[in-house]
Amino acid sequence: MPADEFLPDPLHLCIALGPLAAYLIVLGGVNLRSRPLVVSGPRDLAALAVAVSGLVVAGPMELFMIEGAAQFWGPWVWVMLLAAYALGVVLLVLLMRPRLIVYHIQLEQWRPVVAEVAARLDPEVRWAGDGLVLPELGVQLHLDAVAITRNVALVSSGPNQNLEGWRRLERELRKALARVRAPRNPAGMFWLALGLALALTVTWQLAQHPGAVAQAFSEMLRL
Structure with missing residues (x-):
């Protein structure tokens, strides 16, 4: 055949x-x-x-x-x-649920960027492992990384999320990543x-x- x-x-x-x-x-x-x-x-x-x-x-x-x-x-x-x-x-x-995906970056390089932006947006930011809470923005999330593809996702944790807070976080992360170089x-x-x-x-x-x-x-x- x-x-x-x-x-x-x-x-x-x-x-x-x-x-x-x-x-x-x-x-x-x-x-x-x-x-x-x-x-x-x-x-x-x-x-x-x-x-x-x-x-x-x-x-x-x-x-x-x-x-x-x-x-x-x-x-x-x-x-x-x-x-x-x-x-x-x-x-x-x-x-x-709200989420952000960052292509072409490793978790070790990404985490300091998130920490800097989160601290600037919300002085009351709290970390718990890979979890992050920004009470003033109304955002709760955790980091989920895929090492092989070098992708990191910011995934919302829980149903109570402030969409405007997520938009602000996205805008600030874009600005911060404009200064980051990745191999x-x-x-x-x-x-x-x-x-x-x-x-x-x-x-x-x-x-x-x-x-x-x-x-x-x-x-x-x-x-």
Whole structure:
């Protein structure tokens, strides 16, 4: 049996890998920067949702498509499905607790920065291990680090959080990190190479099978 029979058609392969390739390229670039990057929890989740959106479209959405609805609504059925996906992501963003993610920094380098900013924002700041309480800001959090990827997350502890306090903390951390230099993360080369490989795969498929891609696209939209 030819190996091609185990692969999806070129269109679905491109849809599945395209957004993921872009995400990995950006992730690799972030880890090769000379400065850390602070991202809020909602933005990080939204970026991840975009990265896997192609897999969702080419997988579950296509697999569980109700054919009757597709024939009735035509291309508009995809608009409704993508809108439902976007609304689901928005709902997750609204339900998630506050958090900040710092890419491309190690915990040993990050902790003094947090301590300095926290002491400046709230003189009553208290530490307990990796936990941090800023009573005047209404912020309670703990540090969660992933050494391999050099990412550190500030995760809220408990449901009672002041969103404005988190915004102030994020702004001050951005300013403080502008003065911090971090060595390039070797993992950044891996993410970048993987993203470029996926992007080249997408480009190759589009260039090699333009007719098949156009036909599959028409069938997908029920045109």
